Amino acid sequence: MDVPIVMPQLGVDIEEAQIDEWLKAEGDAVEEGEQVVIVTTPKVTLELEAPASGVLKSIAIPADEIAKVGTTLGIIETE
Amino acid sequence: MPKELFVDPQVMRKADRLRVPEIPVHAYATPLAEERQRYGDKTLIRVLRDMMMVREFETMLASFKAQGAYAGIEFVYKGPAHLSIGQEGAAVGSALALKPDDHIFGSHRSHGEFIAKGLSAIAGLEPAALAAIMEGHQGGAMLRSVEKILGGDNETEVAETFLLLGLLAEIFMRASGFNGGMGGSMHAFFLPFGAYPNNAIVGGSAGIATGAAMRKRLGGDGGITVAYSGDGSTGCGPVWEAMNFSSMAQLKGLWPEEHRGGLPVLFCFNNNFYAMGGQTIGETAGWDRLSRIGAGINPDAMHAETVDGTNPLAVADAVARKRALLVEGAGPALLDVECYRATGHSTSDANAYRSRDEIKAWTAHDPIALYAASLKEAGILDDTVEAALAEGVAARVRMVTAAAVDPAIAAPVDIRANPTLIGELMFSNTAIALPPEPVGTFNDPASTSRVRQLAKKARHGIDENGGLHSPMRAVTIRDALFETLLHHFTHDESLIGYGEECREWGGAFGVYRGLSDILPYDRLFNAPISEAAIVATAIGYAMEGGRAVVELMYTDFIGRAGDEIFNQMAKWQSMSAGMLKLPVVLRCSIGSKYGAQHSQDWSGLVAHIPGLKVVYPSTPYDAKGLLASALAGNDPVIFFESQRLYDATEMFHEGGVPEDYYQVPIGVPDVKREGTDVTILTLGPSLYAAVGAAETLAAEHGVSAEIIDARSLVPFDYETVLKSVRKTGRILLVSEASERGSFLMTLAADIGRYAHGDLTAPPQVLGSPNWIVPGAEMESTYFPQAQDIIDIVCCELIPEKNTDYRGLRGWDGLDLSRRGI
Ligand SMILES: Cc1ncc(C[n+]2csc(CCOP(=O)(O)OP(=O)(O)O)c2C)c(N)n1
Ligand SMILES: [Mg+2]
Numbered sequence: 001m002d003v004p005i006v007m008p009q010l011g012v013d014i015e016e017a018q019i020d021e022w023l024k025a026e027g028d029a030v031e032e033g034e035q036v037v038i039v040t041t042p043k044v045t046l047e048l049e050a051p052a053s054g055v056l057k058s059i060a061i062p063a064d065e066i067a068k069v070g071t072t073l074g075i076i077e078t079e
Numbered sequence: 080m081p082k083e084l085f086v087d088p089q090v091m092r093k094a095d096r097l098r099v100p101e102i103p104v105h106a107y108a109t110p111l112a113e114e115r116q117r118y119g120d121k122t123l124i125r126v127l128r129d130m131m132m133v134r135e136f137e138t139m140l141a142s143f144k145a146q147g148a149y150a151g152i153e154f155v156y157k158g159p160a161h162l163s164i165g166q167e168g169a170a171v172g173s174a175l176a177l178k179p180d181d182h183i184f185g186s187h188r189s190h191g192e193f194i195a196k197g198l199s200a201i202a203g204l205e206p207a208a209l210a211a212i213m214e215g216h217q218g219g220a221m222l223r224s225v226e227k228i229l230g231g232d233n234e235t236e237v238a239e240t241f242l243l244l245g246l247l248a249e250i251f252m253r254a255s256g257f258n259g260g261m262g263g264s265m266h267a268f269f270l271p272f273g274a275y276p277n278n279a280i281v282g283g284s285a286g287i288a289t290g291a292a293m294r295k296r297l298g299g300d301g302g303i304t305v306a307y308s309g310d311g312s313t314g315c316g317p318v319w320e321a322m323n324f325s326s327m328a329q330l331k332g333l334w335p336e337e338h339r340g341g342l343p344v345l346f347c348f349n350n351n352f353y354a355m356g357g358q359t360i361g362e363t364a365g366w367d368r369l370s371r372i373g374a375g376i377n378p379d380a381m382h383a384e385t386v387d388g389t390n391p392l393a394v395a396d397a398v399a400r401k402r403a404l405l406v407e408g409a410g411p412a413l414l415d416v417e418c419y420r421a422t423g424h425s426t427s428d429a430n431a432y433r434s435r436d437e438i439k440a441w442t443a444h445d446p447i448a449l450y451a452a453s454l455k456e457a458g459i460l461d462d463t464v465e466a467a468l469a470e471g472v473a474a475r476v477r478m479v480t481a482a483a484v485d486p487a488i489a490a491p492v493d494i495r496a497n498p499t500l501i502g503e504l505m506f507s508n509t510a511i512a513l514p515p516e517p518v519g520t521f522n523d524p525a526s527t528s529r530v531r532q533l534a535k536k537a538r539h540g541i542d543e544n545g546g547l548h549s550p551m552r553a554v555t556i557r558d559a560l561f562e563t564l565l566h567h568f569t570h571d572e573s574l575i576g577y578g579e580e581c582r583e584w585g586g587a588f589g590v591y592r593g594l595s596d597i598l599p600y601d602r603l604f605n606a607p608i609s610e611a612a613i614v615a616t617a618i619g620y621a622m623e624g625g626r627a628v629v630e631l632m633y634t635d636f637i638g639r640a641g642d643e644i645f646n647q648m649a650k651w652q653s654m655s656a657g658m659l660k661l662p663v664v665l666r667c668s669i670g671s672k673y674g675a676q677h678s679q680d681w682s683g684l685v686a687h688i689p690g691l692k693v694v695y696p697s698t699p700y701d702a703k704g705l706l707a708s709a710l711a712g713n714d715p716v717i718f719f720e721s722q723r724l725y726d727a728t729e730m731f732h733e734g735g736v737p738e739d740y741y742q743v744p745i746g747v748p749d750v751k752r753e754g755t756d757v758t759i760l761t762l763g764p765s766l767y768a769a770v771g772a773a774e775t776l777a778a779e780h781g782v783s784a785e786i787i788d789a790r791s792l793v794p795f796d797y798e799t800v801l802k803s804v805r806k807t808g809r810i811l812l813v814s815e816a817s818e819r820g821s822f823l824m825t826l827a828a829d830i831g832r833y834a835h836g837d838l839t840a841p842p843q844v845l846g847s848p849n850w851i852v853p854g855a856e857m858e859s860t861y862f863p864q865a866q867d868i869i870d871i872v873c874c875e876l877i878p879e880k881n882t883d884y885r886g887l888r889g890w891d892g893l894d895l896s897r898r899g900i
Pocket of ligand 1: 187188279280281308309310311312313351353354355424
């Protein structure tokens, strides 16, 4: 099953954030709750956790790109 | 905060018992025979002579205060005289263990420490160095005077007389005094002898000496700093803040190897058991023995000891041992030097708070008499030598006094001949030039996402279609400040930055975000929640030759650093007649949404205090350039930033925010929109309310408004505003500060005076009401809005528009009209 990693709502007046760094590469195994990607709003830097265990199947938004709240940043494939 | 520090619940939750190190009390027991080996008889006799010198000097001051005469010299001395008669053992003992490049920071009662340190430095310096120092002070004028009155050329005698005359001339506030007559008794200093500023604020030196110690560590100058203060200062919060700051664990754990270690600062409490009339022992303090407080600061209990200040050799021994620890990096240290103030707190003291019996009991413990007796007993001194010493000291002090009251040698400061003399001392208005290439050790900025992100951002806030860029896509004020900070940090090795949450958190509002990946701990660090220490240490760091940019999360926390901002940061440049430079930039964010204790614009409060440059930009272009001027300049600057504007992008400056480094001069207002009918002078975020108002005024009322952003409060060049008013004949001043006593009121009054003939209506001021800032939902009823501006323009300034108030304002006139006035 594919589980998307979604850019969360990071604050009421935040519409988008930047991908700072992917901590995992495509094909890497990830555990639910493990930090996979660092994102930055104008004010803060946050680490997003994997929503499920599996393999990071694809990265949709690479580092240094900006993504709107609600956008799929990448996909985790579970067994 | 750093992730490598793991707060382990297994460890934290385990039952344990803390062990506090033993704190020695009067442990000194070295036989005099051993001290003779250590110091030699000549030095032991000099200790006696130095104590006599301090005593005679202060006896002279006491005599002037009581009788208006000393040794046949008549003189009226109006200033303060906090004497340390009875405490000479503490001053001379500690100076004996200090080296010329150790720096002392004293209190209101520091004549003794000043003289003792000076005499010790003179004994320790090479003749050539001494000569250069004296030649360097006021172009050698004081040295010439000393040579003339002495008629001899014994180098030590010349230097000692120079020391006493420079100090006494300063106490009498003469132009030739060490501070050019701008300091006086409680503020004297002479840096080349390691006598750094004394402080009239109880405990004021603690934080400053701590910052100076930090500079000594980072600048590699060697030596230690000493913060002298009294037992009463243990009741002062800023003293505790300083002690905690100097013991921060990161100094020993996280700072780079070459700068690791507790700060080399000795907190030396001259404990005479009393503040003024309040008695620390048994009344106003609970420590029982002052040294106990070391146990509250760190596991070493600050190497605290209680020492017998009556015996100069006991003090010297303790200071020497603490000094060795400090140099090793095991600082800070604390000494409780018990001594007794034989005379009153000041000359107006009636001694109502202590018994005659007590005073009498302590006369048997006079440091000079006891020490002289011990030297005699050991055969080092006899009555003849003792009498000769006393005579020599009396003659020297008499000679110095005669010189200090002689206007031909020590002329009074002539304000009448130069009425703006003091005004010219407030700021140096000088700046450093940064080298073209980066200097220092730091990680490649391009390796951080912040810098990569910035490179992609638009430099202007308006996109190709005339729409607004989001703050993720265009340079904001937050970014503009970051760019200047990054440039200065990478081009000025003497600059350090700190504040609460400055590293990983990125500063309270993310201005620093990314900098902690670039700069090591000793350039940028998280400070404790100690606003007083944050500001005081920055001042000490600057006094010692460094440069600092420090952050207060909210302007509303200025109260916690009140003395440090109002009395220290603002005053030391002028109290030193310009000899000290204080390149300190204090960044304060002005809040919003968090209610009354987190949202007030206090820019006018600091603008009121002479000696601070005050800046409040509201656009990215101005923020970047003004911060550059502040960081390059050598004067202290309070730099305000609005939290509501951190995400603001550039709307005014053609081409947006330049990528390269540039400066915007402090003090020059800027026309943001040209117009012909009315001038709107704004400060801070009110600029944006004014822009909204100007658009409506043009579209609906046919009024053309000219908008000027003040940008700075101090200094303030009126030229731009007066030119505008000459054209429009009307002016409205708008800011978010409460109106009563606000800076805008001052500007309005001045503009009324300067532009009287050009104005067709009195200047109008629109600020916030004189009540607390309400919560987020009510803020629009509080901070001036575009409609409030329109109301004043159309109802007050151009009444022929004949409109009614539609906004919420008019409240100040309301009460008057209710009462029919
Ligand atoms: C912040 C502050 N509060 C009060 C005073 C007024 N004052 C001057 S000296 C003094 C007593 C200080 O006692 P202590 O620290 O023991 O020093 P001592 O006078 O005994 O040398 C007081 C209350 C001051 N100068 N600064
Ligand atoms: Mg005291």
